[in-house]
Structure formats: C-alpha cells, structure tokens
Amino acid sequence: MHIPLDRDSSIPLYQQVQDYLRNHIQTGQLAPNMRLPATRRLAKDLGVSRITIQNAYANLESEGLITNREGSGSYVAPPVMMKTPVSQSSSSLPLWQQDLQIKTSKAQPPSHSPHPDLISFTGVGDPNQFPLKDFHKSIRAIFQQKGIEALAYGDFGAGYLPLRQTISHILASQGIQTHPENVLITTGSQQAIALVCQILLNPGDVVLVEKPTYNMALDLFRTLDLKIVGVPVDKDGMQVDRLEPLLQQHHPKLLYTIPNFQNPSGMCLSRERRRQLLTLAERYNVPILEDDFVGDLRYNGRSLPAIKALDPDGRVIYVGTFSKMLMPGLRVGYLVADGPVFDRLVKLKQVSDLTTSPLIQHTLNEYVSVGRYQAHLRRSVRLYHKRRDAMITAIEKHLPDVDIMSPQGGLFIWLRLPNSLSALALLPFASKEGVAYAPGSWFFPESSEGLSFLRLNFAVQTPEAIEEGIQRLGRAMAQWD
C-alpha cells in the first residue's frame, strides 16, 4: 500500500497515515472486511517507524473504522454495527426505524484473554472502601421506621425534603448559601447535567468545555447533537484568558466546568479565574454549569469558594453527587439553581422519571444525618491522600520520562507519555502486562486529540498495588523503545 507522506509538514506522520486511511475507508475505496497490511510491513513500505503505523491503526480502531482480529491482523470494519436479533433482517424494519441506525461504533475491547491479576487505575472511589455495613444499618433503620413511606412515590418534584435540607447544610459548610427549595435531587450528577442541557440547549447549539473534560459529559453532548468547543487547561484549570474570543465567535449556550480536581486533569481553577469566569458569563449572557464531583476530597492547600458561592444572580447551576465520595451504585446526585430555570428543571425531572428512588433518598439522608457520611469522608481523605503520594513516588521511580502535574485532591493523575507515544496504541501492551488506565483521547472533544495522554485513578488501589501497577506500565512502555 502506498500512502503519500509529507515529511516537512507540521502534521505528525501517524496522523497523515490515519487521515489517509480514514478517508479511503469512509469513501469505500478501502472496502469493509478488507485486510490491512501488517504494521511491520506497512512501516517498511513507507519508510517510517512501526510505532507510527501502530498509532494510526489504534486510533482508527478507537473510531470504530478498523477492527483487530486476534492473530490475524487488522481489517476495515463493517460500515454499521447493528445489534438486532439474528432473525431480523434490516429490510423488514419499519421505515421510521431505518433513520435511527447508529453510524459510529465504539472501540472493541482488547481481544486477548484478560490478565489474571489486572491492576486497574480506572473507575472512581475504591469499592473496598464502600461503607456497606453502615449503609445497610441505615437501610434497616428506614425499613423499621419509615417502611411504607420510603417505598411509595413520596414527594415527587424536587425530591425528599429532609435530604434536600441535609444537602443544603453540607453545602453551607462549604460556603454555598442555599435553601432546600433550590435543591433538586437527581439520579446521579449525570442526570443533573442532562436535564440542564435539555432545558438550555437545542441540537446544533455550542457548549464550551474544558479540554480535556469528563468523558460521559462529552458523550451526552454528542448524543444531543451539540457542538463542543474546548478551552485548554493548565495547572490553574481552564485558561480563562482564552475564553473571550471563543465566546465572541461561538455564542455558546452553556459553559460546562469542573473547577475542583478536574476530571481528568486533577487541577483546580484558581480563585482569580473563578471571578473572571463569572464576569465573562455575565458579559456574554452564558449560563455556567459547575460540576463539583469531588470537591470534598482535598489533601493539600486551601479550599477555594465554589463559583456558585461567588454568584448572587443565578448565573451558575451547581451540580454535586454522592457517587464519588460514597458509592456510585446509589445513583444520587443533586443540583442547586436559582430563578425560573430551577422550576423548569424540577418539572423536566418530574416528567422524565417522576422521582429518584425514595428508598435510597431516605436511606442516604439517614446515613448522612447520623454523622456516618462525615466520618466516611474523613477516612477517605486520609486514605486517598496516601495513595496519591504513593502513585507520584512510583511514577517518579518507574516512569522518569513522563510529565505529570501533581493534584491537590480528587482521584486522578493526568499523565503525558514521552515521544508522542499513543495511549491507545499502548493499551493492549499495558493490558498484557496487567495494568489498565483511561486513554486521554476519551476526554477530548475530537478523538484525534490527547493521544499521548492517559488518566490514572490513584484512589482505587492500595499503595502496594500502585507501585506494582506503575512498574507494569513502565514495562509496557519499554516495549516501544
């Protein structure tokens, strides 16, 4: 296969290869199920290093354009991946269904058998720290004291009022003044973000996000056909000084930000930038959606006021969750908003699913009220603090060539691989060595960005497993030298 390459271009070679292949696959010049040249062979043909081709193939695989078959090489993917029952041929589908086929498909998981002792640096909190016993005690108390009330529809609308009071107390202790009347209980913070989008944006509207940002928010924005415009992040969070031209150019309908221990970068938006952000939001009439997913997990430094706490005018919608601090399986989050948008959000929540499980709402309120949540939080902070330190030490020891910025809290370390190494291409090697991470491209508006980054969760593993896992990552990387 001949691929024309421009060695003087600023576009990296792997990207030129992948652009050429993508174009030829999408136009059908490379037909579905056609076998692609082996990476070694194509590298030799084009006079480039094998890593260049491996990077290009891995990225195309993540876009769903090519598939890797165990022991047999890479193939052009079938045009659409459908999951209809075998008995059903596409031709008998009703007409209205034929426009609904999902055109893109997700990357396949690696096809070799999983490592027997995988150390995964993905996920959120450490499942072994879930306060199962205490939470079960709270459930038992609810069954004994409330029973029927907790299993009826309850107060649909904004949620169980005592829990909303409890949340406004928690928030007050963090500097946000709010009333229970402005707190809406949601099914995790994901639902809060989705409701806000449904109220404020239409397909084609622009949402501004940090670059990188939370992958499931990006997934939501894409599913709603929004245009996503990214603002780069540095050690002080979103680069707010680059925001104004974007506001002028794109007229965004929403600005989505994670100011504390940002996912995935781990950085905090500085106090100065928080104020600037609010000023710009006012000047350009754009709502701010503040996602404070782990604001309580601080290990060093002084805590910063929430953007919502600096906003007297209802410009900020604040979103929080118990998934990360407590247990993701609860599916309880909340949002705080002022003004007419709050009433609209309550109404939309109500018609969307009536209410979040009253049993879980009652139990969670019981759990927090008797002081178990605060105790759990203190334990988590102590534990995750040590694990963060263990991971930074292990990285310095085993991965001398990578770049990281040390986070002051949260769950994540954001890591940049050396020599334009692609985290997607590294994934099968890491997997073989028995270590897993989240590739950086998941967190960018365009999946062709962030290829040399990866996200490590330091909270899910013990210090010993962290040391071993980072060592394994180093071994996987060594196979590229």
Add this chain to the structure above:
Amino acid sequence: MHIPLDRDSSIPLYQQVQDYLRNHIQTGQLAPNMRLPATRRLAKDLGVSRITIQNAYANLESEGLITNREGSGSYVAPPVMMKTPVSQSSSSLPLWQQDLQIKTSKAQPPSHSPHPDLISFTGVGDPNQFPLKDFHKSIRAIFQQKGIEALAYGDFGAGYLPLRQTISHILASQGIQTHPENVLITTGSQQAIALVCQILLNPGDVVLVEKPTYNMALDLFRTLDLKIVGVPVDKDGMQVDRLEPLLQQHHPKLLYTIPNFQNPSGMCLSRERRRQLLTLAERYNVPILEDDFVGDLRYNGRSLPAIKALDPDGRVIYVGTFSKMLMPGLRVGYLVADGPVFDRLVKLKQVSDLTTSPLIQHTLNEYVSVGRYQAHLRRSVRLYHKRRDAMITAIEKHLPDVDIMSPQGGLFIWLRLPNSLSALALLPFASKEGVAYAPGSWFFPESSEGLSFLRLNFAVQTPEAIEEGIQRLGRAMAQWD
C-alpha cells in the same frame, strides 16, 4: 359584573362564563389580585344557578387563572407564579433566565384543613400491601452475597443482565417473545416513555393518545412541546375505527396506547382492535408505544396478547413497570424494543443517568427469582378483585345516577357524574366530606374536556373504607341537587 350569555347556544352556560372570565384575565381587563364576585352574587346577577358559577370558577382555578383564599373568596391569580428566593428580584436575573419562566401554574390544593379521616381513592396499589418484609430480606441477601458489586456502577448500558433475563422470562409467560438483549431497565415506566419521546419526536410533532389517558404521560408530552391528538375510548378501548383520518390529517410521529385496564378508563383494547392498530401503524409508518402498566392484574375474562406479541417487525416499543404491582418507590421499569431504536434508547439512557440504581436492580432480581414476586402478585389479584367488586356494589347502592363501565382488572373505575356536574367543582365538597378522587380533566389533552368524569382507585382501600368513601361521595354530590 355583567357577562353576556347566549341561552340558546349549545355551549353550556358555565363554559360561557369561564370563557368570558378567562379572556378578560388573559387580556388584563381583570387585573391580577382583583377580587371576583362571590358565586352566589354572580349567579343572582346573571340569573343562573350557583352551580354554574362554581363550575366556572373551579375550572379557572385548575387552570391557575384564579385562586381561592380561605374565607375571603376568589381572586385573579398573579400572572406568573415564581418560586425564587425572597431576596431575589426578577430584574437581577441573567437575561438567559428571563425566557424560562413557567407561564402556566397548577391548581392550588383545597385551602381548608384536611379531613381527619380522609378516604382517598387516588394513587396506585395499596401501600399496606407493600411486601416490605420480603423485600428487606432480599436487600439483606444482596448485601451479604453481592455487597460491593451491587453498589458499584455495574453494567451500565441496558441494565443488570440477570434482571433483564428475569424480565424476559416474565414476559414470555405472557406471550411476548424477547431476549434479554432487547430489554432496557429504566427508572420506572415514566423514564421509558420519556426516552422514547426524546428519540422519536421533536417539538411540534404530533403524538396520538387515547382520550382519556395517563396524566403524567400528557404532562411529559406538554413539557416536550408536542401536539397531543386524542382518540376517544369506549368499552373496547381506543376507537381504532376513528384512527385513520387522524393519521392522514396529523402525520403523528408516535401512537401512545395503554391496551390493558387503561388508565383512567379501566377498559381493555379488544383483540380485533389490536390487530387493526398494527395494520394502521404499518400503513402509516407510525411507531406504537405500548404501556402495559398493570397487565398482570386481571380478575375476569381471558387475557389478550400484548400488541408487541403480534408484531414481528419492530413497530411496537413495549413498556412495563414494577411500580404498580409491587412498590412505586422502587422506580424500576423497563422497555422492550427491536432494531436500531433499541440501541439509540440504550445510548440515551446511558448519557441521561448512566444506570438505574444497581442496588435496587440486584434486590429486585433476587426478590423475583426466589418466587416472592409471583406469590405477591397472586395475593394482589385476590385482594383487588374483592375491592373492585366492593366498589361497584357501593356505587350501585349510593350513587344511582352515575355511569360507570365495569373493568375486568387493573386499579381504576372511571365514573361519569350526572347533570354535567363538574368533578373539579365537586372536589372541595368531597374533600369536606372526607373523600378524594382524581378529577377527569387531568386525563384529557385539553383541560376543558372530561369535566364531568372522575377516576376512582378501588385497590387502595379496604372494602369497608370503600363503602364509607362512596357514601361520602354521595353526600358531596347531594349538596348539588
């Protein structure tokens, strides 16, 4: 106050009065907070009966246009009911919030103090029958056996696979052939309906519904700015022979139907009409959303096949729930769909709230698997059968002038009041006597329809309370003679 009335018109007098007042309120000729004449006085002025004026006022109150202040009469409502904190004046709101104010508002609950011993015929199943002990046993089992797994994110996407298997077994026993791969777990059936609307309809699109139909579905359709077109119901369910001209005229994007023990009419769609419905759905390329909210609660007659069971081509999306048969506080429902629409629904569910509480999904699966659900269902059928009979007997005895159609199952009896008596106007009198019901107008696309109907839930009260409650309803009605 002088209101011009046409006594020869086919428009009832109360409606002429209410149209006149609505018009003068909306144009501002009757100013906010202005006191309206007392019903007795206005009746005398216009030479009509007091009930005419009371009907008109009650209907306007339900539209949020007038409010009733205890002991002081009726007033024109303030133009917008906002619930912002007292400190916040509307002028300081950001610009983007000012378009979001909700224009309509809900009727106020009756302002007098509640009856000390209210017999309510609203709601779904009887809370005293919730299988609290058995369900708590299942939760305990899950904490002991699964613990962490049940409180992690679990299998997002379509939901906990063993529960989806269990649901496909339950459905198979009812004649629907499906695979777990085509079952999506949702937060109650409400979320299933909302997801389907988000995928298939845009604002302004037409949805066809039975008239009357489930009020929270209507509320959803209104919130999504859909146009709602109703097809009348008779003793065999939706009058399918009136459907074709509506399909030709309105090009609906969805047909929403409750074929079994319809909410609120209690009637079942006949077998013949189920087939006709499918034929029309094929001819006019319209998807059917089948809401089978209490299909299992049959007391007489033979069960009918689900419309989904008659559909080989993926034209029907079937929705079920555990809220009505078991406990509404669970918030677990599901949908069954074939073809690309299923993948789209899964994706939208995932970005909307990641997943429905894994703890509840695990517990519910445990509860059903060990046979507790089936036993509970048999008990419910025996119990509610008796209560339906008790309510029909009580109605025949105490309400000789009303019309009802006797339902073969479900939860509801749909009742028509005599002499154009408005169920809304009757509500405060019923409330004073100590009985509650759902006024018929809640279940119609236009709130000016169905005024003389009301819905009684026979499942929530004991036979003794049913006898007493219907007697009270009779006393409330007697005050209108």
